[in-house]
Amino acid sequence: xxxxxxxxxxxxxxxxxxxxxxxxxxxxxxxxxxxxxxxxxxxxxxxxxxxxxxxxxxxxxxxxxxxxxxxxxxxxxxxxxxxxxxxxxxxxxxxxxxxxxxxxxxxxxxxxxxxxxxxxxxxxxxxxxxxxxxxxxxxxxxxxxxxxxxxxxxxxxxxxxxxxxxxxxxxxxxxxxxxxxxxxxxxxxxxxxxxxxxxxxxxxxxxxxxxxxxxxxxxxxxxxxxxxxxxxxxxxxxxxxxxxxxxxxxxxxxxxxxxxxxxxxxxxxxxxxxxxxxxxxxxxxxxxxxxxxxxxxxxxxxxxxxxxxxxxxxxxxxxxxxxxxxxxxxxxxxxxxxxxxxxxxxxxxxxxxx
Amino acid sequence: xxxxxxxxxxxxxxxxxxxxxxxxxxxxxxxxxxxxxxxxxxxxxxxxxxxxxxxxxxxxxxxxxxxxxxxxxxxxxxxxxxxxxxxxxxxxxxxxxxxxxxxxxxxxxxxxxxxxxxxxxxxxxxxxxxxxxxxxxxxxxxxxxxxxxxxxxxxxxxxxxxxxxxxxxxxxxxxxxxxxxxxxxxxxxxxxxxxxxxxxxxxxxxxxxxxxxxxxxxxxxxxxxxxxxxxxxxxxxxxxxxxxxxxxxxxxxxxxxxxxxxxxxxxxxxxxxxxxxxxxxxxxxxxxxxxxxxxxxxxxxxxxxxxxxxxxxxxxxxxxxxxxxxxxxxxxxxxxxxxxxxxxxxxxxxxxxx
Numbered sequence: 001x002x003x004x005x006x007x008x009x010x011x012x013x014x015x016x017x018x019x020x021x022x023x024x025x026x027x028x029x030x031x032x033x034x035x036x037x038x039x040x041x042x043x044x045x046x047x048x049x050x051x052x053x054x055x056x057x058x059x060x061x062x063x064x065x066x067x068x069x070x071x072x073x074x075x076x077x078x079x080x081x082x083x084x085x086x087x088x089x090x091x092x093x094x095x096x097x098x099x100x101x102x103x104x105x106x107x108x109x110x111x112x113x114x115x116x117x118x119x120x121x122x123x124x125x126x127x128x129x130x131x132x133x134x135x136x137x138x139x140x141x142x143x144x145x146x147x148x149x150x151x152x153x154x155x156x157x158x159x160x161x162x163x164x165x166x167x168x169x170x171x172x173x174x175x176x177x178x179x180x181x182x183x184x185x186x187x188x189x190x191x192x193x194x195x196x197x198x199x200x201x202x203x204x205x206x207x208x209x210x211x212x213x214x215x216x217x218x219x220x221x222x223x224x225x226x227x228x229x230x231x232x233x234x235x236x237x238x239x240x241x242x243x244x245x246x247x248x249x250x251x252x253x254x255x256x257x258x259x260x261x262x263x264x265x266x267x268x269x270x271x272x273x274x275x276x277x278x279x280x281x282x283x284x285x286x287x288x289x290x291x292x293x294x295x296x297x298x299x300x301x302x303x304x305x306x307x308x309x310x311x312x313x314x315x316x317x318x319x320x321x322x323x324x325x326x327x328x329x330x331x332x333x334x335x336x337x338x339x340x341x342x343x344x345x346x347x348x349x350x351x352x353x354x
Numbered sequence: 355x356x357x358x359x360x361x362x363x364x365x366x367x368x369x370x371x372x373x374x375x376x377x378x379x380x381x382x383x384x385x386x387x388x389x390x391x392x393x394x395x396x397x398x399x400x401x402x403x404x405x406x407x408x409x410x411x412x413x414x415x416x417x418x419x420x421x422x423x424x425x426x427x428x429x430x431x432x433x434x435x436x437x438x439x440x441x442x443x444x445x446x447x448x449x450x451x452x453x454x455x456x457x458x459x460x461x462x463x464x465x466x467x468x469x470x471x472x473x474x475x476x477x478x479x480x481x482x483x484x485x486x487x488x489x490x491x492x493x494x495x496x497x498x499x500x501x502x503x504x505x506x507x508x509x510x511x512x513x514x515x516x517x518x519x520x521x522x523x524x525x526x527x528x529x530x531x532x533x534x535x536x537x538x539x540x541x542x543x544x545x546x547x548x549x550x551x552x553x554x555x556x557x558x559x560x561x562x563x564x565x566x567x568x569x570x571x572x573x574x575x576x577x578x579x580x581x582x583x584x585x586x587x588x589x590x591x592x593x594x595x596x597x598x599x600x601x602x603x604x605x606x607x608x609x610x611x612x613x614x615x616x617x618x619x620x621x622x623x624x625x626x627x628x629x630x631x632x633x634x635x636x637x638x639x640x641x642x643x644x645x646x647x648x649x650x651x652x653x654x655x656x657x658x659x660x661x662x663x664x665x666x667x668x669x670x671x672x673x674x675x676x677x678x679x680x681x682x683x684x685x686x687x688x689x690x691x692x693x694x695x696x697x698x699x700x701x702x703x704x705x706x707x708x
Contacts, residue, residue, distance in 0.1 A: 003386050007393050010590060018379060018388045025376040032357050034372045036549035036595065039361050039671065073427040073551070074572060077586040081570040103571075110568050190587055195390035197427070197551045197589030214464050216435040217457075218428060232431040233544055235551030236364060237591050241390065317393065 004339035007317030008148055008292065008330045009170065010190040017244045017334075024240060035240055040233050048240050049229055055246035056200055059255055060179040070201040070221070070229045071189075071239045076100065076169045079186040079199060083142065083165050084108040085219050087184070089211045093117045093138045093162075097154070098125040098147035099323065100167060108142070111213075117141075124324070125150040127284040138162045140183070140207075146171035148191075149321040151294030151328060152287040157181065163207045171291050172200070173249060174333055175259045183207045191291070192333045194242030197235040249333065258333050265331045265340045266290035272344045276351055278306075282324055296326030306350045313346050315339075358693035361671030362502055362646065362684045363524065364544040371598040371688075378594060389594055394587050402594050403583055409600035410554055413609055414533040424555040424575070424583045425543075425593045430454065430523045433540040433553060437496065437519050438462040439573050441538070443565045447471045447492045447516075451508070452479040452501035453677065454521060462496070465567075471495075478678070479504040481638040492516045494537070494561075500525035502545075503675040505648030505682065506641040511535065517561045525645050526554070527603060528687055529613045537561045545645070546687045548596030551589040603687065612687050619685045619694045620644035626698045630705050632660075636678055650680030660704045667700050669693075 005012040028035035029044050038045060053069040060067075072078070080103055084092065088111040096102055096119035108114045115138070118129035125147060134141055140163040146153045148170040157164070163183035172187040179185065183204045190196040201221065208222050217223050217231065224231050252258060270288060273281045278301045282294035297303055310318060320326040329343060359366040382389035383398050392399060407423040414421075426432070434457055438446065444466055448459040450473035462468045469492070472483035479501060488495055494517040500507045502524040511518070517537035526541040533539065537558045544550040555575065562576050571577050571585065578585050606612060624642060627635045632655045636648035651657055664672060674680040683697060 001386065005387060005391055007391065010391060010394060010587065012391050013388070018390070021390070022376045022379040025372060025379060032355065033359060033670070034367070036372070036375070037359055037361065037364060037366050040364060040550060073429065073589070074432070075427065075586045078428070078572045081572060107570050107572075110570055188587065195591055196394060196587045197592055216461050216464055218432045218435060218461075232429045233364065233542065233550045235427070235589055235592065237549055238551055238589065316387070 001314050004313070004315045004342050005317055006315060006329045006331070006335065006339070006343070008321070008328060009332075010196045011317075011330055011332050012334045013194065013241070013245060014248045014334045017241060017248055020244050021237075021241045025237070036237055040230065040236055045236060046230070048243050049234065052239055052243035052246060053229060055243065055250060056202060059173055059246060059249060060185075060202060062179055062202065065180055066206055067202055067204050068225045070203070070224045071198045071234055071242065072201055072224060072229070073198060073235050075196075075199055076167055076186060076188045077103065079167065079201065080104040080107040081110070082219050082221070083140075083184060083186070084111040085213070085215055086208060086211065086221050087140050087163065087165070088112040089139050091115065091135070091138050093134050093141045095129065095132070095141070095143040096121065097128055097144050097152060098150050100147065100169070101144045104142060104144070104167060112139070125152065126282055128152050128154055128287040134158060134160055136161055140165050142166070146289050146291050148292050148330070149323050151283045151289045151292045153289035153291065155287070163204075171289070173255055173258070174262050174291060176255050189238055189242050194245050195238050197238035198242060200242070261337060262290050262331065262333065265335065265337050266293065268337065268340045268344055269293045269329055269331070272347050276347050278351055278354060279347065282326065291330060291332060293329045293331065294320060294324055294326065296320070302354055305353060309346045309350055309353075310343065313342055315343055315346065318343070355668050358667070358669045358696050359671055360669060360683045360685070360689065360693070360697070362675070362682060363686070364550045365671070365684055365686050366688045367548065367595070367599060368602045368688045371595060371602055374598050375591070375595045379591070390591055394584065394590055399590060400584070402597050403588065406593055406597035406600060407583060409597065409604060410556060413527055413600060413603060414539075414556060416533055416556060419534055420560055421556055421558050422579045424557070424578045425552045425588055425596065426555055426578060426583070427552060427589050429550075429553055430521055430540060430542045431457065433521065433555065434458040434461040435464070436573050436575070437494075437538060437540070438465040439567070439569055440562060440565065440575050441494050441517065441519070442466040443493050445469065445489070445492050447488050447495045449483065449486070449495070449497040450475065451482055451498050451506060452504050454501065454523070455498045458496060458498070458521060466493070479506065480636055482506050482508055482641040488512060488514055490515060494519050496520070500643050500645050502646050502684070503677050505637045505643045505646045507643035507645065509641070517558075525643070527609055527612070528616050528645060530609050543592055543596050548599050549592050551592035552596060554596070615691060616644050616685065616687065619689065619691050620647065622691065622694045622698055623647045623683055623685070626701050630701050632705055632708060633701065636680065645684060645686060647683045647685065648674060648678055648680065650674070656708055659707060663704050663707075664697065664700045667696055669697055669700065672697070
C-alpha cells in the first residue's frame with residue numbers, strides 16, 4: 001500500500017533519490033565498490049562534496065558573493081554553539097519563536113550576553129512576534145525561520161545592522177527569499193535536503209575571524225572553509241543523498257518551482273482546517289507555516305474514528321508534537337500534493353462519519 | 355571483477371551488511387518506508403540505537419560495569435575536544451604516536467596544561483615510545499591505540515593512576531583487551547564498525563561531572579547519556595549500518611574470533627614484506643599494526659611494474675599516506691584473508707618479473 005509520509009523529520013525524500021542512494025550503497029559510480037567503503041578523499045567522492053556545495057549555493061543564488069557552503073556534522077544543535085563560538089564577542093540578540101530558538105539562545109549564553117528581543121512563549125509559540133527592537137551594538141541577530149513543532153514561519157525578516165544568522169533547518173530550499181540578506185544560514189539535512197547526519201552551513205566569509213577566543217578546530221568555520229568541507233571524514237552517505245536531492249530540485253526547476261507546489265499543498269490543507277467544523281488550526285493565520293500545519297480536533301470530536309481513518313488511508317507521521325498535541329502535517333519539498341489531498345479527503349470523510 | 359579493498363577508511367564492510375543496508379534504504383523492516391525517511395524517535399529506530407549501544411558494550415565486555423555507549427557525530431576529531439572539554443580541569447598527559455595523537459594534543463591545549471609524556475616524532479612515528487614517565491597529578495592520560503598512517507599499534511598500555519582515555523578509531527573490535535582498564539574509549543565508525551558519519555563513545559560514568567567549566571550541551575557526555583544517545587537527531591543510516599556490523603561480528607564469534615583471522619592476515623603480509631627482497635617494512639617490528647601494514651619498495655625497484663600488477667589483480671586503496679609514502683595495506687575486520695593472499699601473490703609475482 002502506498003504510504004503518505006507526513007513525518008516531521010527525518011522525513012520523506014524523493015523516490016528517485018532513495019532508489020539512487022540504495023544503488024550507490026551497492027555499487028557507486030560503477031566502481032564495484034560501495035559508496036560507504038571508499039575513501040572520502042577519492043576523486044569520486046570529492047566530486048560529490050564539491051557538487052553538493054555548489055548546488056546549495058546555486059539554489060540560494062549565492063554563488064560568487066563571498067559565501068561558502070559546508071556540509072558538517074552534529075545537526076543544528078551543534079550550530080547553536082558554533083554560531084556563538086565563532087561570532088559572539090560581547091552581545092547577541094535572539095528572537096525566540098519556539099523550542100529550537102530557545103535552545104539556540106541557551107547555548108549562546110555560555111559565550112556572552114544574549115538579549116531575547118521578543119518571545120511568543122506567552123501563547124505557546126503560536127505566533128511570530130513583530131515590531132520588536134533590536135539593539136544596535138550587537139555582534140549578530142539570530143532567528144529560526146520555521147518552527148517545526150508549533151507550525152509557524154517567519155514571513156518578514158527584520159532589517160538588522162549586524163550579521164543576520166538564521167536556523168533554516170525546516171524550510172530551506174522551500175521558498176524564494178533574498179538569501180543575500182543573511183550572513184550565516186544553517187540547516188540540518190533531514191527535512192528538505194537529505195537524511196539525518198549532515199548539516200548545511202552557508203556562511204559569508206567576511207563575518208568570520210572577529211572574535212578574540214581560541215576556537216577548537218572542529219568548531220571553527222574558517223578551518224572547515226580552508227579544508228573545503230573535508231577537514232575530517234564527512235558523513236559520506238548523508239552528503240551524497242543531499243547532493244542527489246539538490247540535483248532533483250534543480251531538475252524540477254529549483255526553489256521557484258517547488259515553492260508553487262508548496263503553496264498549493266499549504267493552501268489545500270489550511271483551507272480544509274478552516275472549513276471543517278471538527279478541526280481548528282493551532283498557529284495564528286498570518287504566521288502559518290507552509291512546511292508544518294498544526295491542528296487539533298475540536299472538543300468532543302471522535303479522535304479514535306479520525307485516527308482509524310487516516311491510518312487506513314496509509315497516512316503516517318501526523319501525530320502532533322507533545323508540546324502542542326493534536327496533529328501536525330509536515331509537507332516538506334518531497335511530499336507530493338496527492339498526499340495532502342488524501343489527508344483532506346480523510347478529514348472530509350471524518351466529518352461525514354462523525 | 356572482484357575488488358580487494360585495502361582502503362584505510364572509510365573502508366571495506368561485510369558484503370552482507372552492505373546488502374542489508376541497501377535494502378533498508380529502500381524498505382526498512384517491511385514498513386514500506388525508507389530507513390532514511392522515518393522519525394528517529396520511531397519505535398523501530400529507537401530499537402536500532404538501543405541494540406547498537408548494547409552490542410558495543412557486549413563486544414567490549416563492559417555491560418553492567420558503569421559504562422555507557424553513545425553514537426555521536428563529528429568523528430574522532432570532535433572527540434579530541436570533547437574529551438578535554440569534559441575531563442581537563444588542570445593538567446592532562448598525552449602520548450604522541452602520530453598525526454591523530456598530535457591533533458588530539460593540540461585541541462586539548464585550549465582547555466588546560468598538556469604534558470606530552472613521549473613522542474616518536476623523531477623517527478617519523480615508526481615506533482611506539484616505551485618506558486616514559488606519567489605525572490601523578492593529571493586529570494587523565496590519553497593515547498591512540500593504532501596509528502593508521504604510520505602502521506604502528508600499542509601492544510602494552512601503561513598503568514595509570516588517572517582515567518585512561520583512548521582513541522581506538524582504527525582498531526576497535528579487532529583484538530581482545532581488558533577494556534575495563536579504559537575510562538573513555540572513542541572511535542570513528544569508518545574502520546571496523548560502519549560508514550563515516552557516527553562515532554562510538556564508551557565512557558565510564560563516574561569520571562564525568564568533575565570539571566568546573568560550563569559545557570555546551572552537544573559537547574557534554576552527560577547530556578548525551580541522559581538522552582540515551584538521542585539528544586538530537588543522530589546519524590540514522592550510519593548508526594543502523596554500525597548495528598548490522600556489530601551483529602555480523604557477534605554471529606562470527608565476536609572479537610576473539612575476528613582476532614584470530616586478523617592475526618593470520620597480519621602474519622601473511624608481514625611474512626612476505628620481510629621475505630621479499632624488493633620490499634621493506636616501515637614500522638619497527640615489535641610495534642607493527644595488525645590493521646595497517648606500511649611498507650615501501652627498496653631503492654631501484656620498479657614501482658610502475660608493481661603498481662600495474664596490483665591494479666590488474668583488482669586491488670585498491672594501497673597507496674601509502676603522503677606522510678610515509680610507499681604502500682599501506684589496511685586489513686580491517688571485514689577484509690577477507692583471501693584479499694591479503696592475493697596481495698602477497700602479487701608481491702611474489704613482482705619479484706619474479708623484476
